[in-house]
Amino acid sequence: MHTELKKGVYWVGVVDWDLKAFHGHELSTHRGSTYNSYLIVDKKIVLVDTVWGPFQDRLIENIREIIDPSKIDIVVANHAETDHSGGLPLLMTHCPNATLVVSKRGAESIEGHYHKQWTFQTVKTGDKINVGSNDLIFVEAPMLHWPDSMFTYLTGHNILMPNDGFGQHYATAFRFNDQVNESELYEEALKYYVNILTPFSDRVLKKIEEVLALNLPVDIIAPSHGVIWRKDPLQIVKKYQEWAAQKPEQKVVFLYDSMWHGTLKMAEAIGEGLAEKGVQFKLINMGVSDRNDALVEVFKARTVLVGSPTLNNGPISTMMPVLEDLRGLKFQNKIGAAFGSYGWSGEAVKIIEEHFAKCKIPLIREGIRCKWQPSQKDLEDCRAFGREIADATLKQ
Numbered sequence: 289m290h291t292e293l294k295k296g297v298y299w300v301g302v303v304d305w306d307l308k309a310f311h312g313h314e315l316s317t318h319r320g321s322t323y324n325s326y327l328i329v330d331k332k333i334v335l336v337d338t339v340w341g342p343f344q345d346r347l348i349e350n351i352r353e354i355i356d357p358s359k360i361d362i363v364v365a366n367h368a369e370t371d372h373s374g375g376l377p378l379l380m381t382h383c384p385n386a387t388l389v390v391s392k393r394g395a396e397s398i399e400g401h402y403h404k405q406w407t408f409q410t411v412k413t414g415d416k417i418n419v420g421s422n423d424l425i426f427v428e429a430p431m432l433h434w435p436d437s438m439f440t441y442l443t444g445h446n447i448l449m450p451n452d453g454f455g456q457h458y459a460t461a462f463r464f465n466d467q468v469n470e471s472e473l474y475e476e477a478l479k480y481y482v483n484i485l486t487p488f489s490d491r492v493l494k495k496i497e498e499v500l501a502l503n504l505p506v507d508i509i510a511p512s513h514g515v516i517w518r519k520d521p522l523q524i525v526k527k528y529q530e531w532a533a534q535k536p537e538q539k540v541v542f543l544y545d546s547m548w549h550g551t552l553k554m555a556e557a558i559g560e561g562l563a564e565k566g567v568q569f570k571l572i573n574m575g576v577s578d579r580n581d582a583l584v585e586v587f588k589a590r591t592v593l594v595g596s597p598t599l600n601n602g603p604i605s606t607m608m609p610v611l612e613d614l615r616g617l618k619f620q621n622k623i624g625a626a627f628g629s630y631g632w633s634g635e636a637v638k639i640i641e642e643h644f645a646k647c648k649i650p651l652i653r654e655g656i657r658c659k660w661q662p663s664q665k666d667l668e669d670c671r672a673f674g675r676e677i678a679d680a681t682l683k684q
């Protein structure tokens with residue numbers, strides 16, 4: 289199976305409808321994904337990126353529909369992560385003399401994954417390789433999202449291949465952005481951004497400015513996952529600028545869990561206080577909710593409230609993964625507070641507050657605790673707490 293993007297430029301990747309988890313089980317992928325590989329047939333034959341290892345036979349079949357894979361002269365590996373480089377070992381047995389074009393850090397990371405003596409050519413930003421009627425131009429994009437990450441641009445056809453940048457874990461019947469459901473597409477593009485690129489938002493903004501300043505015409509943005517942006521391709525670049533600015537909405541997300549609903553009742557009463565002030569909120573029980581989807585809600589909101597009962601002198605363990613993500617994703621422009629029910633020692637709220645400090649999320653005020661199940665007085669205190677959180681949320 290293959291799709292022609294422009295004359296002599298083909299998508300030869302794979303659609304993985306079955307994929308429900310990525311990065312081990314770190315990232316949920318409810319809508320599957322694709323591994324996009326691009327074949328350029330000119331005087332030179334070029335393959336830009338491969339596919340994940342289990343699909344390497346399919347890549348070779350797809351290439352064979354167009355040319356004999358032994359004819360490939362140049363293989364560009366924009367990024368060594370195995371969802372894009374996994375097809376290299378098999379591919380390189382078909383074209384052992386092909387030049388493997390990588391960034392400086394890519395030479396190290398591809399070597400580090402495969403330990404093979406392939407013929408490497410290292411490129412840096414601005415370097416060009418002529419392939420016949422057109423050139424490949426390279427732009428290093430370190431930490432978007434690995435040190436090796438690189439964008440490849442094809443002149444003449446004006447195709448930017450930014451690897452994981454602008455991608456989405458989204459399996460679809462057709463390959464282009466104008467052929468799919470727009471709201472699904474943006475849901476997946478945002479989830480990808482939030483869960484993978486947020487910590488590098490400053491670099492995203494700088495890299496976009498750098499690439500725009502090159503004044504290269506862009507007809508197509510062809511990422512390594514999901515659909516290819518051909519209709520108004522710069523729409524996703526504008527969205528990335530908006531997301532990278534991290535300007536949250538004046539609303540509140542609760543991340544909580546509760547064994548016997550004491551902490552839940554507190555959350556609901558805090559919510560009543562927010563509602564009195566007209567502030568939108570969502571309660572997300574981390575015991576039963578998808579972490580990556582919850583993080584998208586956190587990304588959108590100004591305020592994050594973390595609630596947990598105390599269990600064995602600490603927060604309930606179901607809160608731990610999302611708290612760790614909150615630290616690692618380095619969300620900007622957030623404020624927060626903690627709350628929770630306890631029985632005797634009640635450490636959870638303080639431990640969550642210490643964690644907020646590690647996340648560099650300032651506290652709106654000290655947390656609120658209630659012993660055992662909340663009394664009428666406790667619930668009134670929670671409503672007052674909610675009103676205070678509302679005022680802080682609206683103040684930004």
Ligand SMILES: Cc1cc2nc3c(=O)[nH]c(=O)nc-3n(C[C@H](O)[C@H](O)[C@H](O)COP(=O)(O)O)c2cc1C
Pocket residue numbers: 545546547548549550551552596597598599600601602629630631632633634635659660661
């Ligand atoms: C297994 C278990 C361990 C607990 N450990 C502690 C603890 O170390 N310190 C404490 O203050 N309360 C502890 N508690 C009491 C709970 O914090 C208390 O029941 C609280 O009201 C539960 O809130 P929830 O209704 O939101 O689950 C524990 C409860 C259970 C079931």
Ligand SMILES: [Fe+2]
Pocket residue numbers: 367369433452
């Ligand atoms: Fe990657």
Ligand SMILES: [Fe+2]
Pocket residue numbers: 369371372452512513
């Ligand atoms: Fe990827």
